[in-house]
Amino acid sequence: MLVRTELVALAVGCCAAMLFMFGGAWEFTVAQQAASSTVEAKRQLTAQERRGRAIYLRGESWAGREIIPAIGELEVPASTMNCAGCHGRKGEGKTEGGVSAGNLTWANLTKSYGHTHPNGRKHGPFTESSFIMAVVNGVDVDQNRLAAAMPRYRMAPEDMADLIAYLKRIEWDQDPGLSAQSIEIGVPLPTTGPLADVGAAMKEVLGAYFQELNSRGGIYNRKINLHFTAGGDGGLNATFAGARYLSRQGQAFAFVSGLSAGVDSDMASVASEEEVPFIGPATLLPQTVKPPNRYVFYLISSPVTITARRS
Numbered sequence: 001m002l003v004r005t006e007l008v009a010l011a012v013g014c015c016a017a018m019l020f021m022f023g024g025a026w027e028f029t030v031a032q033q034a035a036s037s038t039v040e041a042k043r044q045l046t047a048q049e050r051r052g053r054a055i056y057l058r059g060e061s062w063a064g065r066e067i068i069p070a071i072g073e074l075e076v077p078a079s080t081m082n083c084a085g086c087h088g089r090k091g092e093g094k095t096e097g098g099v100s101a102g103n104l105t106w107a108n109l110t111k112s113y114g115h116t117h118p119n120g121r122k123h124g125p126f127t128e129s130s131f132i133m134a135v136v137n138g139v140d141v142d143q144n145r146l147a148a149a150m151p152r153y154r155m156a157p158e159d160m161a162d163l164i165a166y167l168k169r170i171e172w173d174q175d176p177g178l179s180a181q182s183i184e185i186g187v188p189l190p191t192t193g194p195l196a197d198v199g200a201a202m203k204e205v206l207g208a209y210f211q212e213l214n215s216r217g218g219i220y221n222r223k224i225n226l227h228f229t230a231g232g233d234g235g236l237n238a239t240f241a242g243a244r245y246l247s248r249q250g251q252a253f254a255f256v257s258g259l260s261a262g263v264d265s266d267m268a269s270v271a272s273e274e275e276v277p278f279i280g281p282a283t284l285l286p287q288t289v290k291p292p293n294r295y296v297f298y299l300i301s302s303p304v305t306i307t308a309r310r311s
Contacts, residue, residue, distance in 0.1 A: 044176075044248070044250050045166075045169065045173065046165070048161070048162050048165045048166075049162075049165050049166045049169050049173075050062075050166075050275070051159075051162040051165075051166075052162035052163045052164070052165045052166025052167070053166045053170075053173065053275075055067065055078075055082075055083070055155075055159055055162060055163045055166070056082065056083045056084055056091075056163060056166055056167070056170070057082060057083075057084045057089070058079060058082055059077070059078030059079045059080075059081065059082035059083075060078070060079065061155070061156070061159045062162075063156075063158070063159075065155070065156045065158075065159055066154070066155075067153065067154070067155045067159060068153065068154040068155070069081040069151035069152070069153050069154075070151055070152050070153075070154070071148070071149070071151050071152075072148075076151075078153075081151050083104065083163075086099075086101035086149075087101045087102070087103075087104045088101075090105075090170060090171060090173070091103065091104035091105045091167060091170040091171060092105070092171075099147065099149045100117075100118055101149075101150075102115075102117070104167055104170070105167065105170055105171045106164075106167050106168040106169075106170075107171065109125070109126040109131065109167070110125045110126055110127070111125055112125055113125075114141075119147075121140070121144050122142070122144075123140040123141040123142040123144055124141045124142060125141070126140075126141055127141075128164055131164065132160055132164075134146060135152070135153050135155075135160070136152060136153060136154070137152065138150060138152045175253060176247070176250040176251065176252060176253060176276070177250065177251050177252045177253035177254075178253050179222075180222070181222060181223065182218075182222055182223045182224070182225050183218075183219060183222050183223070183224050183225070183253050184225050184227060184251050184252055184253055185210075185224055185225065185226055185227065185252065185253060185254060185255070185256050186226075186227045186228075186229055186243055186246050186247075186251075186252040186254070186255040186256070186258075186276075187202075187203070187206060187226055187227065187228050187229065187255065187256055187257060187258045188228075188229045188230075188239045188240055188242070188243045188255060188258035188259065188260065188267070188281070189202055189203050189228050189229075189230060189239065189258050189259055190230060190236045190238075190239050190259060191230040193236065195236065195259055195261065198259065199230070199259060202257065202258070202259070202282075203228055206226060206256075206257060207226065210224045210226055227246055227251060227252065229242035229243045229245075229246055229255075229258075230242060236259065236260075236261070236262060236263045236266075237263055237266060239258075239259075239263075240260075240263055240266040240267055240270055243255060243267075243270050244270045244273075244274060247270065247274035247276045248274065252276055253276075254276060254277045254278070254279055255271075255276060255277070255278045255279065255281075256279050256280065257279070257280050257281065257282065258278075258281055258282065259281065259282050259283070260278075260281040260282065260283045261282065261283045261284050261285075262283075264281075264283055264285065264286065264287050265287070267281060267296065268287055268289070268293050268296055271293060271295035271296050272293055272294075272295055275295060276295065277295045277296070277297060278295060278296050278297065279297050279299070280297065280298070280299040280300070281296070281298070283298075286298040
């Protein structure tokens with residue numbers, strides 16, 4: 001009974017932490033997404049587009065291939081000079097420190113009448129091949145040199161193709177499970193097996209918590225919809241298979257609380273492959289892989305960790 005009570009309390013604590021961590025980002029993201037094309041926005045990213053997003057946002061090749069940016073003779077890690085850092089998360093372009101990084105949306109790059117830049121440089125519309133030349137060699141369509149602040153990138157043709165595929169989609173790319181009316185949250189809880197009672201208790205508390213939150217206007221006047229992912233036989237493994245399915249349907253902005261005890265590797269796999277955060281999963285042995293999984297957030301130390309720190 002004590003463990004069950006502690007886990008229920010953990011569920012509520014995780015929910016509150018999640019609201020603090022993501023509340024402001026939700027309002028900003030929804031405002032951006034309101035202007036998106038409805039049809040294009042509803043389409044989920046293809047596998048190639050998702051690989052391109054990893055390159056654009058983080059400078060990471062899903063295949064583990066090297067991506068090397070260079071400014072002059074200086075080569076730096078791609079993670080420190082990713083595209084989004086200068087051109088904006090949606091490719092909208094931005095100016096910082098007197099240096100302007102252009103709009104990288106494909107519609108802008110390929111507009112028929114070409115481009116005139118603030119420094120007077122002019123050139124025609126880009127094609128895929130001329131875009132590659134710009135990224136690799138630092139010259140535009142008309143062979144003008146790009147700004148010195150623009151790195152030259154060395155990357156595999158496959159990764160370049162992935163990046164271009166994402167740029168053709170970037171302005172319509174939306175966070176899943178998010179609309180002007182609601183925020184869709186997944187909760188992985190088993191309904192069978194030795195943890196079924198704990199899952200039932202957590203479901204009851206989480207349901208009551210968010211029902212009360214929604215009665216007060218939700219988050220920025222958006223209703224929180226919970227999706228409990230007990231699939232198949234209702235056990236923990238089936239639960240995370242259900243979580244993967246929910247993610248691929250674009251119906252989960254994040255997963256909150258839930259149980260991952262014994263199947264933490266399954267949870268980590270879903271989190272990283274689907275790029276959906278798991279906030280505060282309840283487990284006895286949090287994964288401590290290196291580098292850390294950027295999509296899994298353990299909010300409370302495990303009993304093993306606490307014991308080790310006290311000894």
